[in-house]
Amino acid sequence: MLASSSILRRQQFLVRSLGVPHNPVHMDQKAEIRFAALGADAESVIRKITPTYDPNRYKGQAGKIAVIGGCREYTGAPYFASISALKIGADLSHVFCTKDAATVIKSYSPELIVHPILEESYSVREEEKASVCQKVLTEVTKWMERFDCLVVGPGLGRDPFLLGCVTEIMKHARQSNIPIVVDGDGLFLITENLDLVRGYPLAALTPNVNEYKRLVQKVLDCEVDDHDRYAQLFSLAQRIGGVTILRKGKCDLISDGETVEMVSNFGSPRRCGGQGDILSGSVAVFSSWARQQRSITTKHSNDSPQNPMILGCIAGSTLLRKAASLAFKDKKRATLTTDIIECLGRR
Ligand SMILES: NC(=O)C1=CN([C@@H]2O[C@H](COP(=O)(O)OP(=O)(O)OC[C@H]3O[C@@H](n4cnc5c(N)ncnc54)[C@H](O)[C@@H]3O)[C@@H](O)[C@H]2O)[C@@H](O)CC1
Numbered sequence: 001m002l003a004s005s006s007i008l009r010r011q012q013f014l015v016r017s018l019g020v021p022h023n024p025v026h027m028d029q030k031a032e033i034r035f036a037a038l039g040a041d042a043e044s045v046i047r048k049i050t051p052t053y054d055p056n057r058y059k060g061q062a063g064k065i066a067v068i069g070g071c072r073e074y075t076g077a078p079y080f081a082s083i084s085a086l087k088i089g090a091d092l093s094h095v096f097c098t099k100d101a102a103t104v105i106k107s108y109s110p111e112l113i114v115h116p117i118l119e120e121s122y123s124v125r126e127e128e129k130a131s132v133c134q135k136v137l138t139e140v141t142k143w144m145e146r147f148d149c150l151v152v153g154p155g156l157g158r159d160p161f162l163l164g165c166v167t168e169i170m171k172h173a174r175q176s177n178i179p180i181v182v183d184g185d186g187l188f189l190i191t192e193n194l195d196l197v198r199g200y201p202l203a204a205l206t207p208n209v210n211e212y213k214r215l216v217q218k219v220l221d222c223e224v225d226d227h228d229r230y231a232q233l234f235s236l237a238q239r240i241g242g243v244t245i246l247r248k249g250k251c252d253l254i255s256d257g258e259t260v261e262m263v264s265n266f267g268s269p270r271r272c273g274g275q276g277d278i279l280s281g282s283v284a285v286f287s288s289w290a291r292q293q294r295s296i297t298t299k300h301s302n303d304s305p306q307n308p309m310i311l312g313c314i315a316g317s318t319l320l321r322k323a324a325s326l327a328f329k330d331k332k333r334a335t336l337t338t339d340i341i342e343c344l345g346r347r
């Protein structure tokens with residue numbers, strides 16, 4: 001509703017190109033593009049939302065992140081997302097995964113707090129399913145209020161029973177007003193059940209090419225149209241009730257149905273798996289910081305706050321691409337995701 005009425009009312013998009021000199025970008029005929037004269041670029045977004053070091057701060061205040069993901073097949077993805085959250089600057093990073101995945105993930109890093117609580121169908125008898133699902137939810141909700149953001153989906157897999165439990169976790173997070181970054185198999189889940197995120201302003205979706213295609217087909221009932229990519233992303237975000245969507249690709253495009261932002265600083269030509277996982281962990285931390293910052297500036301000034309999920313996406317995307325370019329300079333074709341993670345803090 002917000003969607004189409006606002007499209008007609010505004011007849012205008014704000015497409016901001018961050019990190020590169022502006023190139024003319026052609027939009028569809030319906031919408032006039034306005035390029036913001038960007039006083040602030042992506043780097044200044046990062047500076048604006050990153051908390052300063054303060055000796056009075058205690059552990060946890062710079063962010064507590066939880067990744068819901070990790071199953072028999074995938075242990076790398078939740079590790080990449082959660083370790084990236086720490087490398088960006090969060091204080092604590094938890095992983096909620098299946099029992100099979102937990103020991104493996106713990107062995108990658110002693111920094112992560114790993115909860116082996118999710119179950120897949122193969123390990124649960126039919127008659128136990130309801131009670132096991134309840135147990136999973138109880139375990140996660142015990143921790144839930146402490147988290148500043150959840151990342152749902154990296155390496156989650158698509159087991160129907162497991163996804164049923166994660167559905168309940170997401171409903172609970174939403175009731176508790178906890179921001180949720182949805183990535184990987186979490187996007188598979190929400191594409192089948194859009195009401196999980198519809199109208200939730202604290203949700204950010206980070207689809208790759210396949211995940212975006214599935215979302216567009218489901219929500220807009222059409223194919224991805226690259227000639228009309230800004231308007232299509234804008235409509236998609238509006239149709240899901242103003243959630244933030246970061247469409248990953250050559251340039252990362254970000255929209256919440258109010259503006260369209262573009263991050264296009266040079267990254268890496270390597271497309272090794274796991275870079276999206278770095279991104280989702282990074283977006284979670286930056287969004288939490290932006291949200292924290294917003295509550296401070298709202299209290300103390302009349303600045304009109306910007307959507308923290310948008311700011312988090314801009315900062316996460318910019319930093320990941322910067323790290324990827326530094327890693328590629330060093331490792332060339334041998335660049336792997338772990339090399340990029342090592343470069344997250346470098347300039
Ligand atoms: N080391 C790891 O553990 C990694 C695990 N990953 C996890 O792997 C899982 C799947 O992620 P992907 O990024 O591979 O998911 P995608 O949905 O992009 O792809 C899944 C597979 O299905 C194919 N596919 C799916 N939909 C398709 C479509 N509409 N058209 C054409 N081909 C299609 C793709 O080619 C691919 O082989 C996620 O849980 C993700 O987080 C990735 O993050 C990569 C790293």
Ligand SMILES: Nc1ncnc2c1ncn2[C@@H]1O[C@H](COP(=O)(O)OP(=O)(O)OP(=O)(O)O)[C@@H](O)[C@H]1O
Nearest residue numbers: 208209248249250252267273274275276277279321
């Ligand atoms: N063609 C491209 N050129 C430059 N950068 C790209 C390109 N495609 C993706 N990226 C960058 O890589 C990051 C990860 O995007 P990608 O599409 O690989 O995610 P993904 O498939 O979800 O990754 P993962 O393997 O972690 O699941 C994006 O934020 C984007 O900045």
Ligand SMILES: [Mg+2]
Nearest residue numbers: 184208276277
């Ligand atoms: Mg991915």
